[in-house]
Amino acid sequence: LQQSDLLVARILREIHELSQIGGHADGSVTRLAYTQADTEARMWLVNRMEEAGLRTEVDAVGNVFGWPPNSSTDPPILLGSHVDTVPGGGMYDGTLGVVSALEIVRSLADRENRVPPVGVVSFACEEGSRFGMSSIGSRAVTGQLVPGDLERLKDRDGITLRQALQSAGLSPKEVHKLQRAPGWFRAYLEGHIDQGPELEETGCPVGVVKAIAGVSRYLLTFHGAQAHAGAARMGQRRDAMAAAAEAILIIEHEATSAAEDVVATVGVAEIVPGIINVLPAEVRLGLEVRALPTAGAVNFDSRVRERIQDRTAHRQITVQWDTLSAGEPARISDVVRKTLLVACTESGVPAREIVSWPNHDALFLATHGPSGMILVRNRGKVSHHRDESVRPEDLQILLEVLQRAVHHLMTPS
Numbered sequence: 394l395q396q397s398d399l400l401v402a403r404i405l406r407e408i409h410e411l412s413q414i415g416g417h418a419d420g421s422v423t424r425l426a427y428t429q430a431d432t433e434a435r436m437w438l439v440n441r442m443e444e445a446g447l448r449t450e451v452d453a454v455g456n457v458f459g460w461p462p463n464s465s466t467d468p469p470i471l472l473g474s475h476v477d478t479v480p481g482g483g484m485y486d487g488t489l490g491v492v493s494a495l496e497i498v499r500s501l502a503d504r505e506n507r508v509p510p511v512g513v514v515s516f517a518c519e520e521g522s523r524f525g526m527s528s529i530g531s532r533a534v535t536g537q538l539v540p541g542d543l544e545r546l547k548d549r550d551g552i553t554l555r556q557a558l559q560s561a562g563l564s565p566k567e568v569h570k571l572q573r574a575p576g577w578f579r580a581y582l583e584g585h586i587d588q589g590p591e592l593e594e595t596g597c598p599v600g601v602v603k604a605i606a607g608v609s610r611y612l613l614t615f616h617g618a619q620a621h622a623g624a625a626r627m628g629q630r631r632d633a634m635a636a637a638a639e640a641i642l643i644i645e646h647e648a649t650s651a652a653e654d655v656v657a658t659v660g661v662a663e664i665v666p667g668i669i670n671v672l673p674a675e676v677r678l679g680l681e682v683r684a685l686p687t688a689g690a691v692n693f694d695s696r697v698r699e700r701i702q703d704r705t706a707h708r709q710i711t712v713q714w715d716t717l718s719a720g721e722p723a724r725i726s727d728v729v730r731k732t733l734l735v736a737c738t739e740s741g742v743p744a745r746e747i748v749s750w751p752n753h754d755a756l757f758l759a760t761h762g763p764s765g766m767i768l769v770r771n772r773g774k775v776s777h778h779r780d781e782s783v784r785p786e787d788l789q790i791l792l793e794v795l796q797r798a799v800h801h802l803m804t805p806s
């Protein structure tokens with residue numbers, strides 16, 4: 394027990410050390426992808442990986458890998474997460490998974506007197522805060538970044554992803570070569586802070602992720618007829634705004650009826666021309682749908698689309714659907730999930746399964762090999778906020794469960 398206390402103390406010290414890079418006086422952290430602070434965090438990590446005896450590699454998009462040094466032909470088990478943050482984020486999101494991965498390698502190496510066949514990774518630009526697209530690093534290595542993305546993706550200052558990579562000393566010209574063939578890792582395990590209250594409120598120190606919701610985003614444009622708000626008779630209007638309002642309620646109703654397998658949100662509404670005495674000619678809605686790979690979510694998007702088209706036709710309004718991004722939900726590997734559940738039981742903690750509504754790199758890794766996640770209870774119940782908080786004893790449980798899971802995966806029965 395004394396030894397595991399030391400390990401937890403070391404992880405906590407490192408999490409605090411990293412929180413100083415881009416840290417604010419109020420305890421929050423800002424390490425937006427490809428900024429100076431993010432680059433510094435990457436260098437910090439490279440140093441820690443080298444101290445742990447890993448062979449480091451920073452790839453063209455900024456992913457940091459620490460590979461086991463012996464050139465075995467077997468693909469390694471990969472552990473990790475990310476070190477970039479949202480503006481004013483907490484110190485655990487991402488960092489917790491990377492630092493605990495390092496600790497697993499160090500403690501296995503101490504125990505066995507050799508660096509284990511386990512790699513550590515920190516994926517670049519996991520947060521969507523800067524470029525409106527999340528998990529850029531894990532998309533790049535799994536072939537889910539398309540060629541135009543480097544120019545198409547811009548931050549709020551108009552800086553393209555290509556320019557940001559360049560200014561961080563990375564190699565945008567090489568990004569298209571990053572795609573790997575599936576099977577380059579034996580299993581991917583990601584530890585992460587719970588981003589909501591579920592584990593805290595149910596009194597479970599950790600939760601094994603059974604599914605990660607897929608995220609799809611759409612732009613809906615309603616075309617009506619602009620007219621004078623006084624002269625246009627109520628029975629003769631083609632009101633784009635009233636049609637859009639009805640659509641929002643259809644979306645809400647369908648999502649509420651989807652057995653908790655879907656959440657759908659209209660977070661953007663633009664009215665053209667947006668004048669109080671003018672009947673709107675056009676309304677644009679930004680719709681986000683998060684869906685699990687379960688029954689209630691099947692055909693949700695097309696169901697909503699049909700109902701909206703039906704209602705708008707009655708109003709003689711046309712509606713145009715543009716897909717901004719379409720994301721499939723991740724089916725978590727049964728092998729990894731069950732291994733984590735067994736490891737929980739062996740560690741004497743409840744083997745609770747949980748759904749992750751936020752996106753994670755594991756969603757993309759799952760297309761290339763067996764991938765899974767374990768979440769740690771969050772005392773602050775919120776994430777992307779300085780109130781993120783993890784109890785030391787829960788950290789200890791995370792370490793123990795991960796260690797056992799890695800051990801089982803290294804020595805299949």
Ligand SMILES: [Zn+2]
Pocket residue numbers: 475486487519585
């Ligand atoms: Zn995260």
